[in-house]
Amino acid sequence: MVIDLRACDGCQDEQAPPRCTAACIQSRYVPEPMEWIECYEKELPGGGTQFIPTPCQQCQNAPCVNVCPVGATWHTPEGTVLIDQERCIGCRLCMAACPYDRRFFNWGDPPRPPETAFVRYSPENQVGAPRGTVMKCDFCPELARAGWIPYCIQACPHGALYWGDLEEDLATNGKEVVVLSRFLSEHHAYRLKEELGTRPRVYYVPGHGQNAGRDPQRRGRHPTRWPWKGKARRWARSGR
Amino acid sequence: MGAIGPVEAFRRRLEERALAPLTRTGRGYYLLVGGLLLVVAWGLYAYTSQLREGLVVTGMRDRIMWGLYITLFVLFIGISHAGTLISAILRVTNAGWRAPITRMAEFITVVALMVGALMPLVDLGRPDRILNLLLYGRWQSPVVWDLLSITTYLTGSVIYLYLPLIPDLALCRDRLLQGAPRWRRRFFRVASLGWRGTPRQRRLLGSAIGMMMVLIIPVAVSVHTVVSWIFAMTLREPWDNPMFGAYFVAGAIFSGIAGIILLMALLRKIYRFEEYITARHFVNLGYMLGAFVLIMIYFNVSEYLTTGYKMNEEVAFHFRQLFAGELAPLYWFYLLGGLLVPGLLILLPATRSVAGIVTAAVLVTLGMWAERYFIVVGGLRVPLMPYEAASYAPTWVEWSIMAGAFAGFGLIIALFCKLFPLIAVWEVAEHHEEEAVRVPRRVALAWAMTRPEGPERAGAEWPEPVANLEDTPVLGGGRR
Known part of the structure; x- marks a missing residue:
């Protein structure tokens, strides 16, 4: 994944919570208070801020995969890291190990809306993962298999998120297709905490939303919401 | 044989004292066990609510995902180092004074390991899937x-506790014939493995213990070291530290010495072991505590100076939270x-008494709890991404389980008191006999060397040799 921070304004002009996070929560039934893709607002050296949407970094040398005692998290051949919540023992060492804070725990029974009643659990959709297990962003493998791009990318109003394949050397934000290696070099892409040697598969193009017309001095974004949580609570109360 | 010599009298007195807790049980004991059982039951009740609702009943959340349970895990595994240090290291270095306290030290090791090893299980999100580990x-x-390392250590410690117990179990088998319930006699008969104290058995036992x-x-x-690696293998600032293994081992031995001093003081008081556990034991252990x-301090200075000199952003945050922020009360309590x-209590001659050293041990135990807490929680509190630092406060469930863990620790020790002699009778007797032989000789030699006239003329003034020494039957390994 490539995230063009020049185009990301944290959805300030949408007057809404970041669309990527919202689409992720809406489509993947991400339980509150998890944000598999989270828009951090980071201070800039000269004052003002930038927004950094942060999904799982899908590291090539993933600390979480390294430390898992039961092999419940692993690299797929396509290059994403998945979790088998039917094997996870809930020791949370992977969460301690992740330097990006991209792993979340089902402290109680994860809330889910009634429309998930017939969804069958699989490590590729994580709906129905039981309490006491770890969850995270997985780059929507079921969509990928069907030839689609992840929900967060589909939802981004500014085309700031690109999704592609390092080996095919192509990436798309749903509007245009770029040659990945050229795009990364020409726009001085970097990776988060590169010095740690985790070799993330998520790249960032530096910026503060200028392509979306954002002034770095304009701070704040709308807080994240879980629109289906009332439904989920009512459904849980009625005994599911 | 004739009259009983002082060595034999010492041994009889020792046997009686050491076996007294096994034969006599006062009302206070039942009250204590009852109280401990209540607290353990309360802890178990808290745990059932955690099983029912999930870890959501704790104060832990995504950003600070470990808390009191992991703190206790590190603390208990640390305290378990008492036994190894007091017993094995002092045995290897042949420090004779260790004999009356080795048994208690080995108890602590086994019990602390049993309780400590439970804590990660309590912390587990899916305890039902524990077999996945295998x-x-x-x-x-x-x-x-x-x-792997904890099960190895537990197995080794149980063997190491059991081996020196064999002659004492045989002693119980032979001495506690009358009035003892049948299961107990049977227990001692089976557990003593037919120990008769023959030269061959002694040789085998000696080499096994060795x-x-x-x-x-x-x-x-x-x-x-491996416990510390749970933390040191992560990419988090205060944890990602090659020194952590040595630091944790030092802290473990430190809290272990404090643990043994506390147990020693308690049991000495309750069972009147003053003749065997003397001020000398407290002072010697106090010196070890002082050394640690x-x-x-050396480790803390090393850690804070090497990271603080460079003061990257995470280190700066960590220092702020320790010295002046959310964890400052705990940190300053640990430091002072x-x-x-x-350190001062041990250093100053005026406070280097049993009371002073026990006070120091209480403070060290509390201080090390605080240290384990701010290592675990403080390490997780340092923000990894641009967000406000999270906070953690244990809930009633976690406090209750902590109380239950300490009560369980006390309960198992209390049960052990009724099953095994608390003092290694044969080792103490053996050590006493050795001293009885060696000390008069050493005194005589010193005497001879300090007299300007030389030993020949001072012969009449030599100290009295211990009567009947040669007639005294030897228990255990015999004099060398």
């Missing part, structure tokens, strides 16, 4: 290293109450 265990994971005491030391060192105060005051 089914799908990966050697690359520090959790599996922990599982082997275990050497083996158990590297195992103990490795265990707490210095080692801990857990290191400085105990």
